Amino acid sequence: MKILISVFLIIVLIVSLGLGIDESAMALQDEAFDRAMIAFGLAKGLNAVISLIQGTELSFTPIGVGLNFSIGEVLDPFNDMVERFSWVMLLASVSLGIQKLLLILSAKVFLQVAFGLSIVFSLTLLWLKKFQNSTLISYAFKSFALLLLFRFSAIIFIYISQFFYTTNLAQEYDSASVVVKSTKSSLEDIQNTHQHSIQEKKSSSLFVSMGNQYKNFSQSLNLSQQIDKLHDNIEDASRKIITLITIFIVQSLILPLLFLWLFILSFKAIFRANFSLTVSNIMYNNLNSNKR
Numbered sequence: 001m002k003i004l005i006s007v008f009l010i011i012v013l014i015v016s017l018g019l020g021i022d023e024s025a026m027a028l029q030d031e032a033f034d035r036a037m038i039a040f041g042l043a044k045g046l047n048a049v050i051s052l053i054q055g056t057e058l059s060f061t062p063i064g065v066g067l068n069f070s071i072g073e074v075l076d077p078f079n080d081m082v083e084r085f086s087w088v089m090l091l092a093s094v095s096l097g098i099q100k101l102l103l104i105l106s107a108k109v110f111l112q113v114a115f116g117l118s119i120v121f122s123l124t125l126l127w128l129k130k131f132q133n134s135t136l137i138s139y140a141f142k143s144f145a146l147l148l149l150f151r152f153s154a155i156i157f158i159y160i161s162q163f164f165y166t167t168n169l170a171q172e173y174d175s176a177s178v179v180v181k182s183t184k185s186s187l188e189d190i191q192n193t194h195q196h197s198i199q200e201k202k203s204s205s206l207f208v209s210m211g212n213q214y215k216n217f218s219q220s221l222n223l224s225q226q227i228d229k230l231h232d233n234i235e236d237a238s239r240k241i242i243t244l245i246t247i248f249i250v251q252s253l254i255l256p257l258l259f260l261w262l263f264i265l266s267f268k269a270i271f272r273a274n275f276s277l278t279v280s281n282i283m284y285n286n287l288n289s290n291k292r
Helices: 002-017 018-051 072-106 109-127 137-204 210-272 275-289
Strands: 057-060 067-070
Touching: 002 067, 002 137, 018 072, 018 137, 018 210, 067 109, 072 109, 109 137, 137 210
Parallel strands: none
Antiparallel strands: 057 067
């Protein structure tokens, strides 16, 4: 049993000293942070476009009869959702930034050195018979367990979070982002069409030709089609925004809180554990087996 514990300690030491595990975990965390920033950028971009055209009055002249309405009536509820979405994404970005900070701290040289020394010290006490009933070995293994928790907990969380995202959330994130981008493009098209129509009206003479009347009629129909399309896009985008909110609440709020809860439980369990009795039992069993 002592050999198995020793092998475990040596393997953990080798893994800790390897730089690959820290670099790969950091790369995964950067990907998650980039996703959050992209979604935050989409939210702010949508909010900017909506704010730009929210007070715009659109005109329709389908059969020579002018109809005016404010596009803000369509966009007000959607804009409220987009603003809440941007706040969620800001909170998610901050949470992911804190996770990255913890990951950086776990890779610091002083923590790796302290962790390595705790392993060497634990191995030494484990193989010295005169320390089998000593409280010193208990403190040594408690120190090792605490440093193990600080060294690998953030890394393990990053890998679990990434695995959960890849297997359950990645496809939903991609499809939701496409719909939100499409809605932003539709809003920009409406704004461009409206601005183009205003410029043409300003540049036209008092006597409008039949050709210009036909062109205005075509533009009105085009604008009407864009509004109809916008209604559908807003409905789809609203659902997809809720999906994105759910994804980032799970990945950047619920999972970290679960991780924190498990971390606290592990921390308490380490302090409550009596490693000296455990090690003494292991040594006692080894002695009995050798006698047999």
